[in-house]
Amino acid sequence: MSESSGRLDLEIFVRGDLDNPRAEMRVIGEFDRLQVARFDRAGAALSETLQHLTVDLRKTTIIDSAALGSLIRLRHGLDRVGCRLEVVVSTPFQITVMKVGGLYDFLNVVVEPD
Amino acid sequence: MNSMTTDAPTTGIFRLNMPPSLVSIAISRSAVRRVVTFRDADTESSFLVALTEIVANAIDEHARGGHGRPIVLEVRFGADDLVRVIDTGDGFSDQIAASVKPDHVSGDPEERGRGLALARALVPTIEFETSGAGSTVTLPVAGFGIVR
Numbered sequence: 001m002s003e004s005s006g007r008l009d010l011e012i013f014v015r016g017d018l019d020n021p022r023a024e025m026r027v028i029g030e031f032d033r034l035q036v037a038r039f040d041r042a043g044a045a046l047s048e049t050l051q052h053l054t055v056d057l058r059k060t061t062i063i064d065s066a067a068l069g070s071l072i073r074l075r076h077g078l079d080r081v082g083c084r085l086e087v088v089v090s091t092p093f094q095i096t097v098m099k100v101g102g103l104y105d106f107l108n109v110v111v112e113p114d
Numbered sequence: 115m116n117s118m119t120t121d122a123p124t125t126g127i128f129r130l131n132m133p134p135s136l137v138s139i140a141i142s143r144s145a146v147r148r149v150v151t152f153r154d155a156d157t158e159s160s161f162l163v164a165l166t167e168i169v170a171n172a173i174d175e176h177a178r179g180g181h182g183r184p185i186v187l188e189v190r191f192g193a194d195d196l197v198r199v200i201d202t203g204d205g206f207s208d209q210i211a212a213s214v215k216p217d218h219v220s221g222d223p224e225e226r227g228r229g230l231a232l233a234r235a236l237v238p239t240i241e242f243e244t245s246g247a248g249s250t251v252t253l254p255v256a257g258f259g260i261v262r
Contacts, residue, residue: 032166034136061159062143064166065229093159093236100235101228 010042022052028059033066050083058090058114068101075107084094090114125192130168131184134176141185142169145198149189152259154164160236161258167229168251174195191261202248235251 005028023046032038046053055071058062075085087107089095091114099107130145143162152158172185186200210256233251234240241252255261 011185030138033170034139062157062166063168064162064163067233068232071214079123091159093156093158095165096160096235097163100232 010038012042012046014084020052021047021050023047023050023058024052024054026056026059030062031057031067031070032035032062032064036066036070038105039067039070040073043070048081050078050081052084053078054086054088056088057094058088058112060094063094063097065101068097071103071107080106081082086110088112126190128191130187134173134182138168138173138185139154139166139169142166142199145187145227146189150195150197150255150259151193151262153257157226157258161253161255162167164237164240164253165199165232167233168199171229171250174250192209194256195261199251199253200248201250207208235245239248249251249261 007050010033011028012023022050025042027039029035052072055074071087085108087098087109089109089111091100093109095109098107103109128149130141132141142165146162146165146169147158149212152161169185169187176185186198186202188198188200190196190198229238236254237258239254239257241254243250243252
């Protein structure tokens with residue numbers, strides 16, 4: 001049994017060059033309705049010149065429907081600036097959440113081992 | 115001389131009254147983590163997300179109904195280990211509980227029903243009951259772990 005801290009840690013890495021700006025947002029912990037405002041703010045603060053954003057959810061222990069809503073808002077926001085979104089998951093639970101949410105293709109979900 | 119037994123009870127019920135506010139999501143998850151030993155981290159995540167969605171739904175319904183009655187978290191152990199969320203608010207309708215389906219596709223971030231679909235997919239044995247007095251959602255622990 002794990003004892004959760006109930007925290008959402010956001011780590012944001014930006015990499016690439018001027019011709020191909022890319023960013024990676026790593027989400028660690030419980031990504032739920034108690035924390036989505038932080039994620040929304042982090043997403044909104046990303047540069048509008050980005051061409052590719054990867055959201056790495058492999059270290060999340062909770063992903064609820066509010067978190068899915070936040071990812072959808074992010075995708076809509078990135079569409080407006082021509083940025084491609086990719087979401088990375090690894091565990092069966094994370095894969096199930098994405099499939100049930102009907103977002104596997106919409107969020108360009110990729111399964112990669114942690 | 116009186117003989118006394120110190121054996122732990124083999125059946126029991128634990129009830130917790132929670133406020134109809136978002137803090138109850140954290141309270142319910144913490145309480146369940148303390149009394150349930152999960153099989154592994156993945157089953158724990160699945161069960162707790164389903165619980166989160168059910169408690170969140172109860173909170174939303176209380177907010178819509180405009181009353182402050184508590185939401186009850188009940189844990190039973192013994193013959194059947196289970197977790198119940200008892201909501202004396204308006205609850206969800208039978209139609210909503212029955213209509214939510216896995217693999218439903220929508221790009222609407224606020225779509226109502228996605229949470230219940232998630233709960234049903236992550237805990238397929240979940241049971242929804244609605245009456246005039248409110249609603250009860252039962253999450254059987256079997257297959258996920260044991261109440262200790």
